[in-house]
Amino acid sequence: MNGMLLEVGLSNLKHDRNLYRVYFLTQLLLFSLFFVLQCFSSDQVIVDRLAEDTNIETMIQTISLFFMVAIIFYFLYFNQFFIRQRAEELGIYSILGFRCQEIVRLFLVENVILLFLAGLCSLALGYVFYLGLRTGLIKFLKLALPLWGFKIDSTAFLAMLGLFLSIVLLIYLELSLIFKKNLADILNLQQQQDKTGKLHPWLAFLGLLGIISADGLFLNLLAGANSLWLKIGYMPVLALTVALLGSGSILFILFSLPYLVNFLLNKKHILYGTSGIVVLPRMRHRLQNKGRLLTMLTLLTTGSVMLLGVTILTLFYPYEATKRIVPVALETVASQKRTLTKQQLSKLERDFDATVVQTEILRTKLNEKWYFSNQNASDHLDLISLKSYNRLMKLQQQIPLTAISAHQGVLVNYYASKQTINQQFSLKNEAEPLMVKRTTNNNPFAFANSVVTVVVNDADFNQYKTRHLADRYWIISFEGANLRDDQAFVTAFKKKTNVAYISAQERDQTITNANSPTFLMITLVSILFFVAISTVLYFTARIEELSLVKEYDTLAKLGYRIKDLRRVIFTENTWLFLPPLLLGLLNGIFGVLGISYFITDSITTGLWLRLGQPLVYTLCLFLPIYLLVYVLAGNSILKEIVSYCRVGAKRQ
Incomplete structure (x- = not known):
C-alpha cells in the first residue's frame, strides 16, 4: 500500500x-x-x-x-x-x-x-x-x-x-x-x-479601534514627561501597545476588509467595470480564507519595516549624537603658557575657509564637590560670559540664551534633561554664592574639554575675572561648511600645530570603524527579510492565480482581450499586496517611533532623526522592491494564463 x-x-x-x-x-x-x-x-x-x-x-x-x-x-x-x-x-x-x-x-x-x-x-x-x-x-x-x-x-x-x-x-x-x-x-x-462570510460589525470596529489605539499610544511618546509611558512605565505600556497592534491588525484584516468589499460592490461604476465584475464577487466569497494569509503578510511586512527603520535609526543616531558631544568641527584648549599663534590661525582660516572663535573661560574651584550625576562629581565650574556663549551658539546655529540676572547662572546639562534646578555653588575666594535656576542642553564646548559649564552675565564674568586671573584659559573653536567631515583639515591642523585637540571627523570615523560591521550585519538580515516577504508575495500571487486558469479561460472565450485579463490579474493581486503594505507600513512606522525612545535621547533628538529619516529611507528601499515584485508577479501570471488560453483555443 x-x-x-x-x-x-x-x-x-x-x-x-x-x-x-x-x-x-x-x-x-x-x-x-x-x-x-x-x-x-x-x-x-x-x-x-x-x-x-x-x-x-x-x-x-x-x-x-x-x-x-x-x-x-x-x-x-x-x-x-x-x-x-x-x-x-x-x-x-x-x-x-x-x-x-x-x-x-x-x-x-x-x-x-x-x-x-x-x-x-x-x-x-x-x-x-x-x-x-x-x-x-x-x-x-x-x-x-x-x-x-x-x-x-x-x-x-x-x-x-x-x-x-x-x-x-x-x-x-x-x-x-x-x-x-x-x-x-x-x-x-x-x-x-466560495460561501459568503458573515459580517461582524463589532469585531470590525474593534480591529480598527485596536490599530488606532496602538498608534495613539506610540504618538503619546511625543508628550515627553507627560506621556503615559513615563507615568505608568515603558514595559506595561509597550506590552499593551503590542497586544493592541497585533490583535487590531488581525481583526482589521479578517473583519474590516469585508466591509470595504461590500462598499465597493454597491458602487455600480466600480462593480460593473472590466475587472470589478470579476474580482469583487470573488473577494466577497474568498476574503475570509485569504484573511489568515493577509494577516501573516501584514505581520511580516510590519517586522521588515521595523527592522529596516531601526537599522537606519541606529546607523545615523550616533553621528547626530556626536554633534552634542563635539559641537564644532575641531576644538583645542589654550592656556597662558601654550597657545596657537595668529599666523597659524590665519593660515587655517584661509586654507579651509574656517571660522575661528576664541572663548575665554574661568575654571573656578568649588569649596565642595558637586555631583552632576550619581557617580560623577566635579570640584570646579567653567564660567563663560553670556556674550561668548551666544557667539558660539550662532556659530553652531543653535538657539541663544536670553538675559541672565546678576549673581545667577545657567547650567549646561551634561546629561540631557528638562528638569529645573535650584543649586547654590560656593566658589573659592568668593563671598557670595552663585545661584543656578536655569539649565540648557546646548553645550558650547566638547564635553571632553568642559563638563560643568555655567553661563553668567557679562558684568559678573568681568568681576569674576579680576579675582581669578590665574584661572583663565581659552577654548579655540573651528567651524565651517563641510568642515566636520574634512579629514584634510584635521591632517593640516596636526602638521601645523603641536597641541591636543578634539575632532568631530575623527570621532565619526571611530564610530564608523566600531559600528559599521554591526550595521552591515543588521542590514543584511533586513535584506533577507525583504527577500523572504517578496518570495512569499510573488509565489503566493502566482499559486493563487494559476489555480484559476479555467476561469480566465472562460473570460477569454467571453471576449476578454489580453489588456482586460491584465487588468483583472493586477486588480486581484492588489487585494493581496495592498492591505499588508498599507497596514504593515503604518504599524512599522509607529513601531520605529516607539523603539526610537528606547535607543535615543528623547530630549535632544529631533522628530526628523527619530521618525522622518527612517521613514524616508525605508520607503525608498522598501517600496521599489515591493512594487517590482507586484509587477513581476502580474506579468508572470499573465504570460502563463495567456499561454493556457491559447492552448485551450487550439484544442477546440
Whole structure:
C-alpha cells in the first residue's frame, strides 16, 4: 500500500507540475534564506569579528524563530489551499475505496517529497548564498579572514532538520483534523470556500479601534514627561501597545476588509467595470480564507519595516549624537603658557575657509564637590560670559540664551534633561554664592574639554575675572561648511600645530570603524527579510492565480482581450499586496517611533532623526522592491494564463 501511495503521489505532482513547480520554488527559496541565517549564527569566526560588543548570534536566532513561524504558517495555509482545490479528486479517492487515513498519508507523502527535495537543494543553494555574502563582508570590511574553508556548524543542520520535522508534523496534524470531518463536508471544501462570510460589525470596529489605539499610544511618546509611558512605565505600556497592534491588525484584516468589499460592490461604476465584475464577487466569497494569509503578510511586512527603520535609526543616531558631544568641527584648549599663534590661525582660516572663535573661560574651584550625576562629581565650574556663549551658539546655529540676572547662572546639562534646578555653588575666594535656576542642553564646548559649564552675565564674568586671573584659559573653536567631515583639515591642523585637540571627523570615523560591521550585519538580515516577504508575495500571487486558469479561460472565450485579463490579474493581486503594505507600513512606522525612545535621547533628538529619516529611507528601499515584485508577479501570471488560453483555443 505504501508503494502505491508513493506512486500515486508522484503521479499527482507530475499532473499538476505547473502549480507545484511554483510551490517548490517557494519552498526552495524560503529554506535557503533560513539556512543562510543559520550559517550566519554558526560562523563564530566572522560573528566575533563583525560585532565584538553585540550578540549577533542571539539576534539571528531570535529572527530565525520568527522566520520559522512565518514559514510554517505559509506551508499550513497552502496545504489547506491545495486540499480545497482538489475537492473533486477527494471524491474519486473515496469512490475507489480510500479511507480517510490513507488520504492523509497520500497528501503527507506528496508534501514530504516536495519538502525533502526543496530542503536538500536549499542546503546547497543556501551555502552558495552565504559564501557570496561572507565574501562580500570580508572584502568590504577588509577583514583578515580566509575566503574559503568555512565549515558549517552542526547547529545549522539541526535547525534545518527541526524546521523540516516541525512542518511535517504540523501538516500531518492539520490533515488529520481536516479529514476527521464528514465525507460530505470534505467534498464540499471548495463550495465552503466560495460561501459568503458573515459580517461582524463589532469585531470590525474593534480591529480598527485596536490599530488606532496602538498608534495613539506610540504618538503619546511625543508628550515627553507627560506621556503615559513615563507615568505608568515603558514595559506595561509597550506590552499593551503590542497586544493592541497585533490583535487590531488581525481583526482589521479578517473583519474590516469585508466591509470595504461590500462598499465597493454597491458602487455600480466600480462593480460593473472590466475587472470589478470579476474580482469583487470573488473577494466577497474568498476574503475570509485569504484573511489568515493577509494577516501573516501584514505581520511580516510590519517586522521588515521595523527592522529596516531601526537599522537606519541606529546607523545615523550616533553621528547626530556626536554633534552634542563635539559641537564644532575641531576644538583645542589654550592656556597662558601654550597657545596657537595668529599666523597659524590665519593660515587655517584661509586654507579651509574656517571660522575661528576664541572663548575665554574661568575654571573656578568649588569649596565642595558637586555631583552632576550619581557617580560623577566635579570640584570646579567653567564660567563663560553670556556674550561668548551666544557667539558660539550662532556659530553652531543653535538657539541663544536670553538675559541672565546678576549673581545667577545657567547650567549646561551634561546629561540631557528638562528638569529645573535650584543649586547654590560656593566658589573659592568668593563671598557670595552663585545661584543656578536655569539649565540648557546646548553645550558650547566638547564635553571632553568642559563638563560643568555655567553661563553668567557679562558684568559678573568681568568681576569674576579680576579675582581669578590665574584661572583663565581659552577654548579655540573651528567651524565651517563641510568642515566636520574634512579629514584634510584635521591632517593640516596636526602638521601645523603641536597641541591636543578634539575632532568631530575623527570621532565619526571611530564610530564608523566600531559600528559599521554591526550595521552591515543588521542590514543584511533586513535584506533577507525583504527577500523572504517578496518570495512569499510573488509565489503566493502566482499559486493563487494559476489555480484559476479555467476561469480566465472562460473570460477569454467571453471576449476578454489580453489588456482586460491584465487588468483583472493586477486588480486581484492588489487585494493581496495592498492591505499588508498599507497596514504593515503604518504599524512599522509607529513601531520605529516607539523603539526610537528606547535607543535615543528623547530630549535632544529631533522628530526628523527619530521618525522622518527612517521613514524616508525605508520607503525608498522598501517600496521599489515591493512594487517590482507586484509587477513581476502580474506579468508572470499573465504570460502563463495567456499561454493556457491559447492552448485551450487550439484544442477546440
